[in-house]
Amino acid sequence: MSILKELLLLSPSALLALFIFFYLARCKRKHPNLPPGSRGFPLLGETFAYLKPHSATTIGKFMELHINRYGKIYRSNLFGEPTIVSADAGLNRFILLNEGRLFECSYPKSIGGILGKWSMLVLVGEMHQSMRMISLNFLSSARLRAVLLPEVERQTLMVMASWKEGVAFSAQEEVKKFTFNLMAKNIMSLEPGEPETEKLRREYITFMKGVVSAPLNLPGTSYWKALKSRSSILGVIERKMEERSQRMIEIGEEREREDDLMGWALKQSALSKEQIMDLLLSLLFAGHETSSMALALTIFFLESCPKAVQELQEEHDNILKMMRERGEHGLSWDDYKLMDFTQCVINETLRLGNVVRFVHRKAIRHVRYKGYDIPCGWKVLPVFAAVHLDEELYTEPHQFNPWRWKENSSGMPAMSNFMAYGGGPRLCAGTELAKLEMAVFLHHLVLKFRWELEEPDCAFAFPFLDFPKGLPIKIQAIT
Numbered sequence: 001m002s003i004l005k006e007l008l009l010l011s012p013s014a015l016l017a018l019f020i021f022f023y024l025a026r027c028k029r030k031h032p033n034l035p036p037g038s039r040g041f042p043l044l045g046e047t048f049a050y051l052k053p054h055s056a057t058t059i060g061k062f063m064e065l066h067i068n069r070y071g072k073i074y075r076s077n078l079f080g081e082p083t084i085v086s087a088d089a090g091l092n093r094f095i096l097l098n099e100g101r102l103f104e105c106s107y108p109k110s111i112g113g114i115l116g117k118w119s120m121l122v123l124v125g126e127m128h129q130s131m132r133m134i135s136l137n138f139l140s141s142a143r144l145r146a147v148l149l150p151e152v153e154r155q156t157l158m159v160m161a162s163w164k165e166g167v168a169f170s171a172q173e174e175v176k177k178f179t180f181n182l183m184a185k186n187i188m189s190l191e192p193g194e195p196e197t198e199k200l201r202r203e204y205i206t207f208m209k210g211v212v213s214a215p216l217n218l219p220g221t222s223y224w225k226a227l228k229s230r231s232s233i234l235g236v237i238e239r240k241m242e243e244r245s246q247r248m249i250e251i252g253e254e255r256e257r258e259d260d261l262m263g264w265a266l267k268q269s270a271l272s273k274e275q276i277m278d279l280l281l282s283l284l285f286a287g288h289e290t291s292s293m294a295l296a297l298t299i300f301f302l303e304s305c306p307k308a309v310q311e312l313q314e315e316h317d318n319i320l321k322m323m324r325e326r327g328e329h330g331l332s333w334d335d336y337k338l339m340d341f342t343q344c345v346i347n348e349t350l351r352l353g354n355v356v357r358f359v360h361r362k363a364i365r366h367v368r369y370k371g372y373d374i375p376c377g378w379k380v381l382p383v384f385a386a387v388h389l390d391e392e393l394y395t396e397p398h399q400f401n402p403w404r405w406k407e408n409s410s411g412m413p414a415m416s417n418f419m420a421y422g423g424g425p426r427l428c429a430g431t432e433l434a435k436l437e438m439a440v441f442l443h444h445l446v447l448k449f450r451w452e453l454e455e456p457d458c459a460f461a462f463p464f465l466d467f468p469k470g471l472p473i474k475i476q477a478i479t
């Protein structure tokens, strides 16, 4: 009662002040404290400026100018939507860790159109969770040790066996062949070199270009071509699936011996045929474009860092000696675990080269962070590359310096800022396989060959990474 009495006793001017206070508070909610930024042109916004190709070891002019002008968190208009761009390590982590609660994966339409609506990259919620479980089981540490390690080594040796001394070839092409063959084998038991595998690999090149293009479905556009590739890739997958199902009926499920993802998906899940096809297609994609670019970057960075090559050679020479003493021929899991400096090289390659430069998210609630408002429904782009190249976090960030990852090295980077594989509930499902592929490949590369660039080349972010000349190298066998 007393509150009411006091209100009645308030003077008119106090009432007015109260009214203004509440009015302003309401306005403040209506006009939240958005991060600074600009909108650019109508519709297109600043998309083209944002996507302008730049050297992979830089953040590009657009990011640089915007961060200088507005700070590490700014707003823009990208991909046709109001967007918050974040080069802030804390906010990036906050976004990834709050997947499903405050933010949600939200890729542009073109990606869903090409990878398929059941692709793991675009799914959210329960369906994403169940697809993720299948992939994680498939890439479990038991399978990594028993099945994938020997297979990775076999495929490495197969690719390297075709290299000729003194004849220039595209290193990018070779590592793509390696990672593609590996995934095709593990996903659906396709053997390298078979015509079907080669056809599929060529289709994937067209396919890849469409993933990042504008979703314009007109004859001749990259998107149109990619959709055609998608259906011919699906055609191959479907044919293989039918053969497999048929065989499983003929000989019985238990006797079916092929230990690949296709067999798994057919046997143990309640997924529809369409869902399995999208799962296989998108894993083939996620598993080969990324790790092949990571390998191409390693070859590129090491070529201009002989000291690191030497340290790698010492590490792998020791491993080889121990293998010989034990009379073994293939790498074991224990050998792999000894590749400490190799892991430093891998991390440094991903930090400096940034294979996945940013991911797409949207706010599904109104979010406040460091005094800024992020309105519900807005797109949010956590840009990992900008954190990895931030001079406040890494000393001389543009230098390839694998030693910075060594335990107790001065200026040892905080691991929480390193997000090459994303993080939170959508952390890359292939992290361990990717590291294994790179380590085993490097083992044989540094022990068998010396290499140099045939002509200058440099990785560009389009924003997908590419060496415009294909990273032409010449090798010399180490005797």
Ligand code: HEM
Pocket (backbone or CB within 6 Å): 105, 120, 121, 132, 135, 139, 283, 286, 287, 288, 290, 291, 294, 350, 355, 356, 359, 360, 419, 420, 421, 422, 423, 425, 426, 427, 428, 429, 430, 431, 433, 434
């Ligand atoms: C160096 C190589 C690789 C890098 C840098 C990389 C990076 C990433 C990143 C940043 C994401 C998160 C995307 C997002 O949050 O929107 C991701 C997701 C994923 N990656 Fe990788 N990746 C690599 C290799 C691989 C390999 C070899 C495989 C498969 C065998 C793989 C399978 C996946 C899958 C299935 C997802 C989706 C996970 C989910 O949504 O739950 N990746 N990767």
Ligand SMILES: *[C@@H]1O[C@H](CO)[C@@H](O)[C@H](O)[C@H]1NC(C)=O
Pocket (backbone or CB within 6 Å): 340, 343, 344, 347, 405, 406, 415, 418, 421
């Ligand atoms: C490399 O980065 C991963 C995080 O992806 C981390 O767990 C690992 O300890 C790092 N390795 C080295 C040698 O710093």
Ligand SMILES: *[C@@H]1O[C@H](CO)[C@@H](O)[C@H](O)[C@H]1NC(C)=O
Pocket (backbone or CB within 6 Å): 407, 408
């Ligand atoms: C790193 O430093 C810690 C304490 O400062 C020490 O306990 C550890 O043994 C060191 N590790 C290496 C590899 O030198």
